[in-house]
Amino acid sequence: MTPTLAPAVPLTAADRCDRCGATAYVRVVLQGGGELLFCSHHARKHLDAVRPIAARIDDESARLDAVNAPPPPE
Numbered sequence: 001m002t003p004t005l006a007p008a009v010p011l012t013a014a015d016r017c018d019r020c021g022a023t024a025y026v027r028v029v030l031q032g033g034g035e036l037l038f039c040s041h042h043a044r045k046h047l048d049a050v051r052p053i054a055a056r057i058d059d060e061s062a063r064l065d066a067v068n069a070p071p072p073p074e
């Protein structure tokens, strides 16, 4: 069982990376309240740094592959 604080709300295209403004795919809910949004690029860059202070990390980067991945070559 993974403890959850609240039902996870899926990220939408309106959610933007706090660093660069790209579509966010990772949401970090901070233990002290508040949240950070990262694109997959900045998630990779910052996730290790915020992990110790994160209450929950919602990683929807798998969705990125589903949406933006080019069709597999025949």
Ligand SMILES: [Zn+2]
Pocket: 017, 018, 019, 020, 021, 022, 038, 039, 040, 041, 042
């Ligand atoms: Zn970014």
